Amino acid sequence: MNKLSQTNIDGxxxxxxxxxLVTGASRGIGQxxxxxxxxxxxxxxxxxxxxxxxxxxxxxxxxxxxxVNCIACxxxxxxxxxxEIGSLGELDILINNAGVEDVCPAKDIEEALWDKILDTNLxxxxxxxxxxxxxxxxxxxxxxxxxASLTSFVGxxxxxxxxxxxxxxxxxxxxxxxEWAPEGIRVNAIAPGYFRTEMTEVFYQNxxxxxxxxxxxxxxxxxxxxxLVGVALxxxxxxxxxxxxxxxxxxxxxxxxx
Numbered sequence: 001m002n003k004l005s006q007t008n009i010d011g012x013x014x015x016x017x018x019x020x021l022v023t024g025a026s027r028g029i030g031q032x033x034x035x036x037x038x039x040x041x042x043x044x045x046x047x048x049x050x051x052x053x054x055x056x057x058x059x060x061x062x063x064x065x066x067x068v069n070c071i072a073c074x075x076x077x078x079x080x081x082x083x084e085i086g087s088l089g090e091l092d093i094l095i096n097n098a099g100v101e102d103v104c105p106a107k108d109i110e111e112a113l114w115d116k117i118l119d120t121n122l123x124x125x126x127x128x129x130x131x132x133x134x135x136x137x138x139x140x141x142x143x144x145x146x147x148a149s150l151t152s153f154v155g156x157x158x159x160x161x162x163x164x165x166x167x168x169x170x171x172x173x174x175x176x177x178x179e180w181a182p183e184g185i186r187v188n189a190i191a192p193g194y195f196r197t198e199m200t201e202v203f204y205q206n207x208x209x210x211x212x213x214x215x216x217x218x219x220x221x222x223x224x225x226x227x228l229v230g231v232a233l234x235x236x237x238x239x240x241x242x243x244x245x246x247x248x249x250x251x252x253x254x255x256x257x258x
Contacts, residue, residue, distance in 0.1 A: 012239040016041035019091055020236065023075065023128055024098030026053040028197035029147070032225040033095050033232050035060045040233050043067040045088055047098070049074050075099075075124030076116070085131035092139055093236045094132040096125045096146045099165075101199050103158040114161050121165035126172055133176075133185055140184030145235050146173050148191035148247050153255060166191075170247055177245030186244040188235050193251025195223040218253030 020037045024030040025046035034046050038061040046061070048054050051072040061068040073084045075098045099121045102113055129144050136142030150156070151163035152170045169189060177187040194213060196204050203209055214222065231248055234240050249255050 013233060013237045014041055015093070015233070015237060018042045018093055018236075019045070020093035020095065021045045021047070021085065021088065021091055021132055022095040022097060023047045023073070025057050026050070027057075028199065029192065029195065029225060029228060030095070030097040031057045031060070032228060033097065035064070036229040036233060037093065037095075037236065038064040038066040038068075040237070041066070042093065042236075045069045045071065045091075047071050047073040047084070075121075075128065076119045078123070078127045081124065081127045082131055085128060086134065088135060090138065091132055091135035092142060094129060094136075094142075094144045095232065095236075096128055096144060098124065098128075099147060099199075101159065101162045103202060104161075105158055106160045109161060117161035118165050118168075121162065122168040122172070125169060129172075129176060129187070133180055133183070136185050137183050141238075141241070142180075142183075142185035143236050143240075144176070144185065144187045145232060146187070146189040148173070148189040150191060150193050150249070150251060150254065152191055152247070153249075154258070173247060174245045181244055186235075186240070188240070188244060189247040190228065190231055190235070191247055191249045191251070192228060193217070193223050193249065193254050195225065195228075197225075216254060216257065217251070218257050221252065223250065223252060 020042045022030055022034040025034040026048040034044055034057055038044055043066050044061050046054050046057055051070050054070040058068045058070050071084050074080055146169050148169045149166035151159055152166040173187050173189040
């Protein structure tokens, strides 16, 4: 076996000449990961429900000298997903990030809330992956990264629909990984722990919860968006070309300690 040169090592993590789609890229995790892919050399397609909300992310990507295309796409609308993503042309990477959360006691959950969360987080994620995979077949080097969650593995009170959707992401990831492997499409997931974003801000308003939860995290702190970047770049790049069907927790050791 030939020894790897430094050039080859650097090339493993490069995304030059790759085209990536990041859903839910207007803020938070989606924005951070889209910009990280651009820094690694990828050109981007970014989506959100409102095209105008993507302007900040687009400016950050352009500042890295990469091409960026912004499209409005509602993850609850399968026809729109198929039309908007299906017309993109060739694609190498998908970060399936778009999601919603709305905390509610289980006994108070209405059908509309259940449908909103499951349709966005699970159904929408599947049909986005399906549409993206149809654009990846010719390269034999596609990478799909789904967003799972701690709630994929542990029960969180008042988050039953969200946890159900993210548990489904784990099953979906493993099934798609086995089905699409012969086409050269790898499918993995990252499962962030507790990260303070606009969507999770409601939890951080409870000081007792903050103190109690932080004590349960072996690394002693909540996650920061930059903590997600390295794993996402690894899974998107050739550095992980023999890895598929995996769910990687990024949680400061929380799951390992319970």
